[in-house]
Amino acid sequence: MLAFLVQRISQAVLVMFVISVIAFAIQDGLGDPLQEMVGMSVSMEEREAIREELGLNDSMVVQYLRFAGNAVQGDLGNSYFYGKPTLEVIFEHLPATLELVIGASLIIMLLSVPIGVYAAIRPQALLAKFFMGVSTVGISIPVFLTAIVLIQIYSIGVTVEWFPVDTGWGQWLNGALSTDGGMPSYGRGDDLTHLFGTWHSGFFSEIGLMHLVLPCVSLASIMLPLFIRLIRAEMMEVLQSDYIRYARAKGLSAVRINFLHALKNTMLPVITVGGVQVGVMVAYTILTETVFQWPGVGLMFLEAITRSDIPLIVAYLMVVGLIFVITNTLVDLVYGLVNPTVKLTGKKA
Amino acid sequence: MKSDTPLLEVKDLDVRFAVRGGDLTALRGISFSLDKGERLGLVGESGAGKSVAAFSILNLIARPGYIAGGQILFEGKDLAAMSERELRKIRGNRIAMIFQDPMMTLNPVLSIGTQMVEAIKAHRRVSTKAARDIALSKLRKVQIPSPEKRLDQYPHELSGGMRQRVIIAIALLLDPEIIVADEPTTALDVTIQAEIMALLLDLCEQENVALMLITHDLGVVSQVTQRMLVMYSGRIIEQGPTREIINDAQHPYTQGLINALPQMGEPGARLFQIPGSMPSLKNVPTGCPFHPRCDFATDQCRKTMPEYVRSGNVDVACYEVSNLIEQEKNMQEAGS
Amino acid sequence: MTTATLSRWNRFRESFLWYSFKRDKVAIASFIVLLLMVFAAIFAPLFAPTDPYDLAQIDIMNSELPPVGMPGADPAFPLGTDAQGRDMLSTILYGTRVSLLIGFGAVVLQAALGILFGLLAGYLGGRVDSILMRIADVQLSFSTLMVAIIVGAVFKASFGNLMFGEIAIYMLIFIIGIAEWPQIARTVRASVLAEKKKEYVDAAKVMGFRTNRIMFRHILPNTLSPIFVIATVQIANAIISEAALSFLGLGMPETQPSLGSLIKSGFDYIQSGSWWITLIPGLVLVVLVLVINLLGDWLRDVMNPRLYKG
Numbered sequence: 001m002l003a004f005l006v007q008r009i010s011q012a013v014l015v016m017f018v019i020s021v022i023a024f025a026i027q028d029g030l031g032d033p034l035q036e037m038v039g040m041s042v043s044m045e046e047r048e049a050i051r052e053e054l055g056l057n058d059s060m061v062v063q064y065l066r067f068a069g070n071a072v073q074g075d076l077g078n079s080y081f082y083g084k085p086t087l088e089v090i091f092e093h094l095p096a097t098l099e100l101v102i103g104a105s106l107i108i109m110l111l112s113v114p115i116g117v118y119a120a121i122r123p124q125a126l127l128a129k130f131f132m133g134v135s136t137v138g139i140s141i142p143v144f145l146t147a148i149v150l151i152q153i154y155s156i157g158v159t160v161e162w163f164p165v166d167t168g169w170g171q172w173l174n175g176a177l178s179t180d181g182g183m184p185s186y187g188r189g190d191d192l193t194h195l196f197g198t199w200h201s202g203f204f205s206e207i208g209l210m211h212l213v214l215p216c217v218s219l220a221s222i223m224l225p226l227f228i229r230l231i232r233a234e235m236m237e238v239l240q241s242d243y244i245r246y247a248r249a250k251g252l253s254a255v256r257i258n259f260l261h262a263l264k265n266t267m268l269p270v271i272t273v274g275g276v277q278v279g280v281m282v283a284y285t286i287l288t289e290t291v292f293q294w295p296g297v298g299l300m301f302l303e304a305i306t307r308s309d310i311p312l313i314v315a316y317l318m319v320v321g322l323i324f325v326i327t328n329t330l331v332d333l334v335y336g337l338v339n340p341t342v343k344l345t346g347k348k349a
Numbered sequence: 350m351k352s353d354t355p356l357l358e359v360k361d362l363d364v365r366f367a368v369r370g371g372d373l374t375a376l377r378g379i380s381f382s383l384d385k386g387e388r389l390g391l392v393g394e395s396g397a398g399k400s401v402a403a404f405s406i407l408n409l410i411a412r413p414g415y416i417a418g419g420q421i422l423f424e425g426k427d428l429a430a431m432s433e434r435e436l437r438k439i440r441g442n443r444i445a446m447i448f449q450d451p452m453m454t455l456n457p458v459l460s461i462g463t464q465m466v467e468a469i470k471a472h473r474r475v476s477t478k479a480a481r482d483i484a485l486s487k488l489r490k491v492q493i494p495s496p497e498k499r500l501d502q503y504p505h506e507l508s509g510g511m512r513q514r515v516i517i518a519i520a521l522l523l524d525p526e527i528i529v530a531d532e533p534t535t536a537l538d539v540t541i542q543a544e545i546m547a548l549l550l551d552l553c554e555q556e557n558v559a560l561m562l563i564t565h566d567l568g569v570v571s572q573v574t575q576r577m578l579v580m581y582s583g584r585i586i587e588q589g590p591t592r593e594i595i596n597d598a599q600h601p602y603t604q605g606l607i608n609a610l611p612q613m614g615e616p617g618a619r620l621f622q623i624p625g626s627m628p629s630l631k632n633v634p635t636g637c638p639f640h641p642r643c644d645f646a647t648d649q650c651r652k653t654m655p656e657y658v659r660s661g662n663v664d665v666a667c668y669e670v671s672n673l674i675e676q677e678k679n680m681q682e683a684g685s
Numbered sequence: 686m687t688t689a690t691l692s693r694w695n696r697f698r699e700s701f702l703w704y705s706f707k708r709d710k711v712a713i714a715s716f717i718v719l720l721l722m723v724f725a726a727i728f729a730p731l732f733a734p735t736d737p738y739d740l741a742q743i744d745i746m747n748s749e750l751p752p753v754g755m756p757g758a759d760p761a762f763p764l765g766t767d768a769q770g771r772d773m774l775s776t777i778l779y780g781t782r783v784s785l786l787i788g789f790g791a792v793v794l795q796a797a798l799g800i801l802f803g804l805l806a807g808y809l810g811g812r813v814d815s816i817l818m819r820i821a822d823v824q825l826s827f828s829t830l831m832v833a834i835i836v837g838a839v840f841k842a843s844f845g846n847l848m849f850g851e852i853a854i855y856m857l858i859f860i861i862g863i864a865e866w867p868q869i870a871r872t873v874r875a876s877v878l879a880e881k882k883k884e885y886v887d888a889a890k891v892m893g894f895r896t897n898r899i900m901f902r903h904i905l906p907n908t909l910s911p912i913f914v915i916a917t918v919q920i921a922n923a924i925i926s927e928a929a930l931s932f933l934g935l936g937m938p939e940t941q942p943s944l945g946s947l948i949k950s951g952f953d954y955i956q957s958g959s960w961w962i963t964l965i966p967g968l969v970l971v972v973l974v975l976v977i978n979l980l981g982d983w984l985r986d987v988m989n990p991r992l993y994k995g
Contacts, residue, residue, distance in 0.1 A: 029843065136975070136979065137971075140978050141974075142945075143929075145970065148948070148952055152955060152964065242454055243457070249440055249441060249445075250440065251437045252437075252441075253437065279827050279831065280828035284830070286834060286933065287929055313842075324827060340503040341505045
C-alpha cells in the first residue's frame with residue numbers, strides 16, 4: 001500500500017512538474033508584466049530598473065523556481081482583467097463547473113450501466129439495437145451542436161406545421177412534434193443557495209435545477225454513448241469467459257451471474273477509462289459553458305483567452321492539471337481497492 | 350452393478366452449432382448411461398466432442414451450440430426438455446461440474462468464501478454462517494492447508510493445484526449424485542496431476558458419487574474408471590468396461606490410441622502414430638468418419654455409418670469388427 | 686502495367702474486404718454519401734451558386750432569408766442566407782471543403798508522427814519507449830481536445846487575431862495533428878510489439894538488414910491495417926475537433942468559414958428565429974462525421990485488428 005502510494009504520488013509530482021514548466025513557458029513567452037504595470041511613457045531606464053526589481057533579468061531556472069515556489073504557496077499571480085489573485089477568480093467560478101460535471105456524471109452513470117448491461121445480455125433485442133444505433137449517431141454529434149439543438153427545441157420552442165391543420169390527425173401530429181420551449185438556457189438562474197465560502201448551489205431550488213437541465217444533458221450526451229458502448233463491449237467479453245459458465249454450472253440465478261459475477265468484472269476496466277474521461281469532460285465543459293453562458297471556469301478560461309489574460313490562463317492550466325492528476329491517482333487507488341488481483345503495487349499480480 | 354433404471358441415461362443426443370451457412374453437427378447419436386456411484390471415462394482426441402458432451406448434460410453448451418435432438422434422462426426426467434428454472438435446481442446441486450482450467454474457472458474478483466457460500470445458498474435455505482461451516486468442512490475434505498484462511502482469499506492468491514482443490518470442494522458442497530469432470534488435471538503441473546486425480550477418485554468412492562471423467566489420457570481412464578466411451582468426430586465408436594477395452598480394443602481407432610501410448614512400445618522404439626488427423630466439423634467424411642485414416646477401410650465404410658455390434662461386453666461401431674464376428678460365427682457353425 | 690493494374694483490380698474484387706462491403710448496406714450507403722460529400726466539397730467552386738469569399742457578390746439586403754419551403758424564402762438561395770447575406774448552400778459547400786481539408790491534413794500529420802513514434806517506441810523499447818509513452822499518457826489523460834484548445838489559445842495569443850486568421854488552416858492541421866498523435870502511436874506500438882516476436886523479423890535481423898530498413902520495410906507494412914482503421918475514425922475526430930475549436934473562436938475565421946465557424950456565427954442568431962444558419966451546417970457536419978464513423982466501424986469489424994484498448 002505504501003509503495004503504491006509513493007509510486008503514484010511521485011508520478012503525479014512528475015506530471016505536475018511538466019505542466020508547470022509548460023505553464024511557465026507560456027507565461028514567460030506571452031505575458032509581459034511590465035505592459036500591465038506601467039504606461040508607455042515610462043523611460044527605458046525605469047523599465048530596466050523595474051525589470052531588475054521584478055527579477056525578470058534573472059536566469060530562466062531562477063525565474064522558474066520562483067514561479068514554482070509561489071505556485072506551491074498558492075500564488076499564481078493576479079488576473080489582468082479581474083485585478084485580483086487568479087486562484088481566487090478560479091475558486092469563484094469552480095462551483096458552477098463542478099455542479100455541471102456532477103449533474104452530467106449522474107446522468108451518465110444512471111443511464112449507461114443499465115443500457116450497456118441490457119445491450120450485452122440481449123444483443124439481439126430490438127431495443128438493444130436501437131440503443132446501439134442511437135449511440136453511434138450520438139458519438140458523431142459534437143457537444144455544442146447537441147446544446148444548440150436542445151436550446152432550439154426546449155428553450156426557444158418549435159412550431160411544426162408540416163401536416164394539414166384542417167384534419168384531426170394533422171393537428172395532433174403537428175402538436176405532438178411542436179414544443180413550447182421555455183427551458184432556461186442562459187446562466188445559472190437567480191435562486192442559488194449559499195453553501196459555504198464561494199460555493200453557491202443550484203441543486204436546492206427549482207429555478208437552479210431547471211437551469212442545470214439543458215447544460216447537464218448536453219454535457220452528458222457526448223460521454224453517454226461512449227460509456228454505453230464500452231460497458232456493452234466489456235460485458236459481452238466477460239459473459240464469454242469460463243467463470244461465467246462455471247457460475248451457471250453452479251446453478252446460480254441469472255440475476256446474480258449478470259449483476260455480481262459479470263458486472264463486477266465489467267466495471268473494472270470501465271473505472272479506468274472513466275478516470276481518463278474526467279479529463280475529456282473538463283474540455284467539454286469549455287464548450288458547454290460557452291453555449292449556455294454558464295459562469296464556470298470553462299467560460300472564464302475562454303474569456304481569458306480573448307482578453308489575453310495570461311496569468312489567468314496559466315493558473316487555469318495549473319489548476320486543471322492538478323485536478324487531472326488527483327482524479328487519475330484516485331481512480332488508480334479505487335481500482336486497486338476494487339480489484340483484488342491488484343496488490344496496490346501498481347502491478348498486476 | 351447395473352440396476353434397472355440408470356441414474357443418468359443419454360439417448361440419441363444430437364448437438365449442433367448454428368453458424369453462417371447452416372448447422373454443424375458436433376455430436377451425433379450419443380447414447381450412454383451412468384449408474385449410481387459408477388465411474389465413466391470419456392476419451393478421444395481434442396475436437397472429438399468430449400467437452401461438448403460434458404457441457405450438454407447440464408445444457409450449458411455455449412452459443413451458437415444447441416441440443417438438436419435426443420434425451421438426457423436424469424432420474425427419469427429429461428434435462429434437455431427442462432426449463433432454465435428447473436435446470437438451475439439440478440446444476441451444482443444434483444450434478445456438479447469441474448472445469449478444465451482452474452485459473453479461469455473461479456471468478457477473479459470474488460473471494461473463495463463468497464463463491465462457495467453462494468453455491469450453497471442457491472440451493473439451500475441456510476444462514477451464511479452455516480454455509481461457511483459447510484464450505485470449511487469440504488475444504489478440509491480436499492486437504493487444503495489452513496482452510497479457514499482460504500475462505501477470505503481471492504483465486505489469484507492460490508496456486509493452480511490449490512484452486513482445483515477448491516473447485517473439487519465446490520463440486521462436493523451439496524453432495525451431488527454426479528460429478529462431471531472435464532479434463533480436471535490437464536491444465537495442472539505434471540507433478541500434481543496424479544495427486545489431484547487420486548484425491549478426486551478417493552472422494553468419489555467415499556461419498557459414493559458417480560463420476561463422468563472427460564480426458565484424453567488413457568492411462569488415467571484405465572486407473573480411475575470402470576466403464577469408458579471412445580469418441581471420434583462427434584460419435585461414440587466404442588463403449589464398454591474399461592478393462593476389456595484397454596486389454597482388447599476392437600475399433601481400429603481405439604487400437605491406434607492404445608498403441609500410441611509410450612509404455613506399450615520397447616524402450617527406444619519409435620512411438621506409434623495414427624496417420625492423418627481428425628476431420629474438422631466442417632467436412633466430416635461420409636460413412637464412418639474414421640475411414641480416411643483406417644487401414645481396414647472398405648467401400649462400405651466410405652458410404653454408410655456402421656451400426657453398433659456387441660463383442661463380449663463392448664459395443665463397437667465398425668464394419669471390420671462386425672465382419673470378423675460374422676466370420677467367427679460362420680466358422681463355429683461350420684465346425685459344429 | 687495495364688495487366689498489373691487489372692490483376693490488382695481482380696484481386697480486390699475477390700478479396701474479403703470487397704465481399705463484406707457488398708453485403709453491408711450501411712457501409713455502402715455511408716460510402717456513397719461520403720463520396721458525394723467529398724466530391725461536392727472538392728468541386729465546390731463549380732457547384733456553388735456564389736463565391737462566399739468574394740465580398741462583391743454579397744448583398745446585406747439578402748440577410749437571414751429562410752430556406753426554400755418556408756414563408757419569405759427566395760428560390761435563388763435554396764438553403765437561405767446567413768446574417769451577412771451569404772448564400773448558405775455556397776458557404777456550406779466551401780465550409781465542408783475546409784473541414785475535410787483540415788480533417789484529412791491533421792490525420793496525415795498525426796499518422797506521420799504516430800507511425801514514427803509508435804515504431805520507435807515499439808521496436809527500440811527501453812527508455813525511448815517509456816519516455817514516448819509517458820508523454821502520450823499525459824497527453825491522453827488531458828484529452829486531445831483540451832491539448833488542442835490550449836495549443837490553439839497559445840498560438841492565437843502569440844500570433845494575434847489577424848495573423849492567426851490568415852494561416853488558420855495550417856495552424857489547425859498542426860494543432861490537431863499534435864494533439865492526437867498518441868492515438869495512432871499507441872496502436873502502432875501495440876502492433877509492432879506483436880510483430881516483433883515473429884520469425885520474419887528475426888530472419889531480417891540475421892540477414893543483416895539495418896534497423897531502419899527492418900522497421901519501415903518489414904514491420905510497418907504488417908501494421909497497416911490497424912493504422913488504416915484508426916486513421917478513418919481519426920478523420921471524423923479531427924473534423925469534430927476542428928469544429929469545436931472554430932466554435933470556440935480558436936479556429937477558422939468567419940471570412941473563410943469551416944462548418945464549425947458557420948455553426949458558431951449562426952448561433953448568435955438562433956434566438957431571433959433564424960435556426961437554419963446554425964442548424965443546417967450542423968446537420969451537414971453530423972452527417973459527414975457519422976458516415977465516416979460508420980465506415981470506421983465497418984472497417985474495424987472486417988479487418989479486426991489489434992487496436993489499442995482503453
